Amino acid sequence: xxxxxxxxxxxxxxxxxxxxxxxxxxxxxxxxxxxxxxxxxxxxxxxxxxxxxxxxxxxxxxxxxxxxxxxxxxxxxxxxxxxxxxxxxxxxxxxxxxxxxxxxxxxxxxxxxxxxxxxxxxxxxxxxxxxxxxxxxxxxxxxxxxxxxxxxxxxxxxxxxxxxxxxxxxxxxxxxxxxxxxxxxxxxxxxxxxxxxxxxxxxxxxxxxxxxxxxxxxxxxxxxxxxxxxxx
Numbered sequence: 717x718x719x720x721x722x723x724x725x726x727x728x729x730x731x732x733x734x735x736x737x738x739x740x741x742x743x744x745x746x747x748x749x750x751x752x753x754x755x756x757x758x759x760x761x762x763x764x765x766x767x768x769x770x771x772x773x774x775x776x777x778x779x780x781x782x783x784x785x786x787x788x789x790x791x792x793x794x795x796x797x798x799x800x801x802x803x804x805x806x807x808x809x810x811x812x813x814x815x816x817x818x819x820x821x822x823x824x825x826x827x828x829x830x831x832x833x834x835x836x837x838x839x840x841x842x843x844x845x846x847x848x849x850x851x852x853x854x855x856x857x858x859x860x861x862x863x864x865x866x867x868x869x870x871x872x873x874x875x876x877x878x879x880x881x882x883x884x885x886x887x888x889x890x891x892x893x894x895x896x897x898x899x900x901x902x903x904x905x906x907x908x909x910x911x912x913x914x915x916x917x918x919x920x921x922x923x924x925x926x927x928x929x930x931x932x933x934x935x936x937x938x939x940x941x942x943x944x945x946x947x948x
Contacts, residue, residue, distance in 0.1 A: 777805065777806045780799065780803070780804045782797060782799060782814065782816055785797050785799070785803075789938075789939045789940065791937065791939075791940055792820075793819065793820050793823035793824075793937070793940040793941060793942055794817070794818050794819040794820050794823050794825075794879075794884075794940040795817075795818055795940070796815065796816070796817040796818075796825070796939070796940070797815065797816050798813060798814065798815040798816075798897065799813060799814040799815070800813040800814075800893075800894055800895060800896050800897070801813070801894030801895065802895075802896065807894045808894050810894065811892070811893065811894050812890050812891060812892060812893070812894060813833065813890065813891040813893055813894055813895075813897060814888075814889070814890055814891075815835075815888070815889055815890075815891065815897075816886075816887075816888045816889075817877070817885075817886070817887055817888075818884060818885075818886045819842075819844065819877065819878075819879035819884055819885040819886070819940065820879060820884050821879055821880060821881055821882055821883055821884055822879060822880075822881045822942060822943055823878075823879050823940055823941065823942055823943060824876055824877065824878040824879070824940070824941055824942070824943035825876055825877045825878075825939070825940055826876060826901050826902070826903040826904045826938070826939060826940070826941055827847075827849075827874050827875065827876040827901070827902045827903050828874065828875070828876070828899040828900055828901040828902060829872060829873070829874050829875075829899065829900045829902070830869065830871055830872070830873075830891065830897055830899050831871070831872070831897075831898060831899075831900060832871070832891075832893045832895055832896075832897050832898065833871055833891035833892045833893035833897055834868060834869065834870050834871050834891070834892045835868065835869045835889060835890075835891050835892075836866070836867070836868045836889050836890045836891075836892075837866065837867050837868070837869075837877075837887045837888070837889035838864075838865070838866050838887060838888055838889055839861050839862060839863050839864060839865045839866075839867075839885070839886070839887045840863065840886050840887060840888050841863055841884065841885075841886035842862075842863065842879060842880065842883045842884040842885045842886050843860065843861065843862040843863065843879075843880045843883060843885065844860075844861060844877060844878050844879040844880045844885035845858065845859065845860055845861065845877070845878045845880075846858075846859060846861050846867055846869075846875065846876070846877050846878075847875060847876050847878070848869055848873050848874070848875040849873060849874040849875065850873065851872050851873060851874075856873060861877075861885075861887075871892075874902060878943050879943070901938065901939060903941070904937055904938040904939060904941060905937060905938040906938040906939070913929065
């Protein structure tokens with residue numbers, strides 16, 4: 717079948733236009749893809765770089781078992797262990813820390829303040845009480861907690877947990893910071909009050925230095941101590 721010159725020209729022009737349209741579409745796609753890549757890299761640059769590194773390395777972050785760690789603190793009344801971004805790098809990107817505390821029957825985690833994070837806790841075994849105080853010193857909460865209960869303590873609020881006299885208090889939770897929390901304890905051998913001890917502190921309480929010293933030295937234990945009155 718012979719093609720008429722005009723038909724051939726028309727066909728060729730259509731083919732050229734089609735090819736040109738395809739080239740333009742491809743160029744637009746490439747530009748759009750490049751624009752999105754530039755946008756994503758400008759916003760999520762570090763994370764994209766890390767993802768690329770992980771892809772090249774072909775390996776996911778290692779797991780970390782909290783129960784394999786040596787407790788940060790342990791004595792006759794219980795123990796506590798925590799995990800932050802310096803211990804497990806994936807926590808840095810999530811911005812949280814993890815902790816686990818076990819109090820033996822009749823023991824107490826001494827009153828303390830979290831200077832860097834809000835704390836969330838879940839009671840996984842036993843029962844007891846949690847007491848929270850507003851920064852101005854007034855009572856915020858004093859309530860019984862048992863297995864399955866969830867609680868939270870805002871940053872800068874003083875609080876303590878007390879195990880019941882007849883069973884332990886075992887709780888696990890999260891903090892809203894991947895940095896080391898460094899809780900400030902208000903009672904016990906390593907309390908903030910002891911580091912502040914001096915004539916000014918005694919004068920603030922209206923007592924002599926000797927009296928203040930006797931008060932601060934009355935508790936020889938630190939962090940976890942026997943409670944005078946166990947939670948009911």
